[in-house]
Amino acid sequence: MPETKKYPFHEQFLKKEWSYPMGAVLLAFLAMLLVLVTDQAWGVTGPLAIWGGKFLELIGINADSWEIYHGTLAKYNFWKNSTSLTNLGIVLGALLSTLLAAQFKIKKIKSGKNIAAAVIGGLLMGVGARFALGCNIGSFFSALPAFSLHGWVFGIFIFLGAAVGSKLLTKYFM
Amino acid sequence: MSENATSSIRRSARAPRETPEQRAKKRRIQLSLGAALIVGVVLLGFYIQSQNPRGAVIWAVGLSFGYVLQRSRFCFTAAMRDPVLTGSTALTKALIMAMALASIAYLAIQMKSIGLLPADLNAENLDDLSTIPGNIRDVGVHTALGGFIFGIGAVVAGGCASGTFMRMGEGFVQQWIAVVFFIIGSVAGMAMLPPMKASGILYQEGAIYLPQLFGGWLPAIAVQFGMLFILYVLADWYGKKKAGEI
Numbered sequence: 001m002p003e004t005k006k007y008p009f010h011e012q013f014l015k016k017e018w019s020y021p022m023g024a025v026l027l028a029f030l031a032m033l034l035v036l037v038t039d040q041a042w043g044v045t046g047p048l049a050i051w052g053g054k055f056l057e058l059i060g061i062n063a064d065s066w067e068i069y070h071g072t073l074a075k076y077n078f079w080k081n082s083t084s085l086t087n088l089g090i091v092l093g094a095l096l097s098t099l100l101a102a103q104f105k106i107k108k109i110k111s112g113k114n115i116a117a118a119v120i121g122g123l124l125m126g127v128g129a130r131f132a133l134g135c136n137i138g139s140f141f142s143a144l145p146a147f148s149l150h151g152w153v154f155g156i157f158i159f160l161g162a163a164v165g166s167k168l169l170t171k172y173f174m
Numbered sequence: 175m176s177e178n179a180t181s182s183i184r185r186s187a188r189a190p191r192e193t194p195e196q197r198a199k200k201r202r203i204q205l206s207l208g209a210a211l212i213v214g215v216v217l218l219g220f221y222i223q224s225q226n227p228r229g230a231v232i233w234a235v236g237l238s239f240g241y242v243l244q245r246s247r248f249c250f251t252a253a254m255r256d257p258v259l260t261g262s263t264a265l266t267k268a269l270i271m272a273m274a275l276a277s278i279a280y281l282a283i284q285m286k287s288i289g290l291l292p293a294d295l296n297a298e299n300l301d302d303l304s305t306i307p308g309n310i311r312d313v314g315v316h317t318a319l320g321g322f323i324f325g326i327g328a329v330v331a332g333g334c335a336s337g338t339f340m341r342m343g344e345g346f347v348q349q350w351i352a353v354v355f356f357i358i359g360s361v362a363g364m365a366m367l368p369p370m371k372a373s374g375i376l377y378q379e380g381a382i383y384l385p386q387l388f389g390g391w392l393p394a395i396a397v398q399f400g401m402l403f404i405l406y407v408l409a410d411w412y413g414k415k416k417a418g419e420i
Contacts, residue, residue, distance in 0.1 A: 010201075020268030023246025028275035030235050030242065035283060037231045041309045042239075044335035045360060048353075052361035068364045079225035082232045087339055089236020090243065092215055094343030097244035099208035102201040107346045118351035121331020124323050125338075125352075126359020130367060132320025133311045135335035136250040136328065139320070145276035146284070146308020147394055149382035152401075153313055154321040161325020162254035169329055170259070 014100045031141065038082045041142035045135040047084045048126065050076050117173040128161075243340040248272075251328040251337055261416030263409040270406045277398055283307045285391065292390040295383075303381045314378025316370060327359075 031042045053063040053073045064073040078084045098104040109115055129135040132154050134143065140158065143151030192200070215237060222229035242248065253269035256262045284307055288294050303310040328334040331352045333341050338356060341349040370376040385394040414420045 007201075010205075018242075018246040020246060020248060020265055021271055023242055023248035024268040024272035025275060026242045026246070027239070027248060028272050028279060030238050031276055032279035032283070034232070034235045035280075035307055037228055037235070039307070041307070043309070044339065045356075048357045049360040049364050052357040053364070055357070056361065063361070066365070068367055077225075079222055079229065082228070085222060085226075085229065085232045086236030086239060089233055089238075090240035090336060090339040091343040092211065093237035093240020093242075094244040094340040095240075095345075096208055096211050096215070096237070096343075097241045098344050099204045099211060101245075102204040104204055104207075105345055107344070107348070109347050109351075114348050115351060117330050117332065118348045119355050121327045121329070122338075122352035122355030123359035123362070124327025125331060125335065126327075126356045126361070127363040127366070128320045128322070128324025128327055128359075129335065130320070130360055130363025131316045131370070132324060133317075134309060135324065137336055138309055139311065139317070140250070141272070141276065143309040143311065145273055146280045146306070146310055147277070147384040147398060148303075148308065148310035148313070149384060149387065150311050150313035150317045151309070153317045154324075157318045157321025158325035158328070159254050161322040161327075162251065162329045163258045163325075164322075165326040165329025166255050166259040168326065173330060 010102075015102065027141075028145075034082070034086070035142075040082055041138070041146065042086065043083045043134060043138035043142060044087060044090075045126075045129040045138060047076075047081060047087060049130060050081075113173050117169075239336070240340055240343055243336060244344060249333070249337050251332070251334040254325060255329045257409070257412060257416075261413070263413030263416075266409045267406060267413070270402055270409060274399065274402045274406075277402070280308050281391075281395065284385075290391065295386050295390065300383075300386070303383050306383065310381045310383050312377070312379055313382050314380075315375065316377045319376065331356075 034040075034042050050073060053069055054076070056063040057073060063069050064071055095104070125135070129139070132139045132150070134140070134154075136158065139154045140151055144155055145151070215233075219230050219233045222233045226232070248268065249265065250269065253265040256264075257266055287307055288300065289297075294300075299305065324334075328337070331338065331349075332346075333349055333352070335356075338349045338352050342353060367377070371379075384398060385391050388394045388397060411420070
């Protein structure tokens with residue numbers, strides 16, 4: 001491709017994809033950095049339950065009085081919550097990466113099946129992550145390497161769930 | 175498997191019909207927006223630091239997570255799904271590598287915080303495992319059930335928790351819908367936890383920390399890295415077998 005040669009710097013440093021092992025090394029390094037800085041392991045889904053609870057309060061349901069929230073909603077501050085900050089960081093970091101690679105494109109919904117997949121998949125992930133006290137990050141990437149048995153159990157059952165999910169995906173959502 | 179379906183999960187090699195001029199224009203626009211975004215996140219970083227004494231570092235790490243996940247196409251869901259769906263284990267092997275590297279990091283951090291002797295592992299202050307760096311949480315039927323449900327959801331939605339946020343940044347509308355229902359599901363899960371705990375069957379109290387379980391650091395290290403090694407060899411073998419190399 002002629003364009004490839006026209007912008008060698010852009011090709012080499014901003015557009016070229018990194019290898020999976022490169023991703024693995026950097027993610028492990030960043031996760032360690034986060035633990036050292038915040039004394040708290042990397043997580044993702046904790047704030048989602050908080051945001052949902054906040055929304056319930058907005059429509060007049062006092063979720064904060066539920067035993068399971070026990071006042072966490074009142075204490076929550078987006079800017080002081082490390083997981084909320086890293087979540088927003090993931091969105092903007094990925095956006096920055098695609099923009100600098102000149103690959104950004106709104107990927108529209110192609111069919112009702114996409115919507116159904118997002119709705120059902122999203123609900124299941126939310127419920128599953130709360131049952132296991134964390135998601136693929138909090139109860140897996142920050143748990144299995146931390147020598148917690150629940151990380152191993154969670155990982156094994158994500159794998160089994162993913163196998164079932166793959167069958168459902170090919171059968172109903174494609 | 176149709177092209178349509180894979181594209182929502184993994185970036186496909188699409189070939190848009192664009193003239194070189196259009197492409198150059200698109201590149202200029204996107205690079206300018208990228209430069210503006212850099213200014214934006216730096217300014218936001220200053221605000222975050224003013225609100226949170228560790229904010230700037232956390233912000234930089236979060237942005238780096240997004241950048242690294244996007245650039246390397248590292249996806250926890252695909253690592254779990256691809257062996258079944260496509261027979262590829264390249265990402266699975268990278269995930270095992272990441273787990274092994276993070277294990278080394280946590281080992282160092284935990285040894286420093288707890289102490290090196292087996293006796294240190296039985297110290298009274300370790301009764302509360304949540305004081306140990308890393309997430310060491312209640313394990314039981316709820317963990318297995320949660321993992322199974324989460325695994326199905328992540329594959330169906332086309333991205334796990336980190337993957338959903340990453341794809342939102344990439345411009346996938348599907349993930350913007352998924353995150354709304356992820357939040358609704360989270361609240362539902364929160365509401366279901368107390369009855370699960372009360373049932374006595376679906377939830378077990380108590381976390382299990384491998385160095386305590388095996389009575390020392392060395393056996394825990396042997397089991398942890400031994401298991402990861404076995405899984406890596408298995409994934410490597412399975413991938414080659416599926417690719418027809420064996």
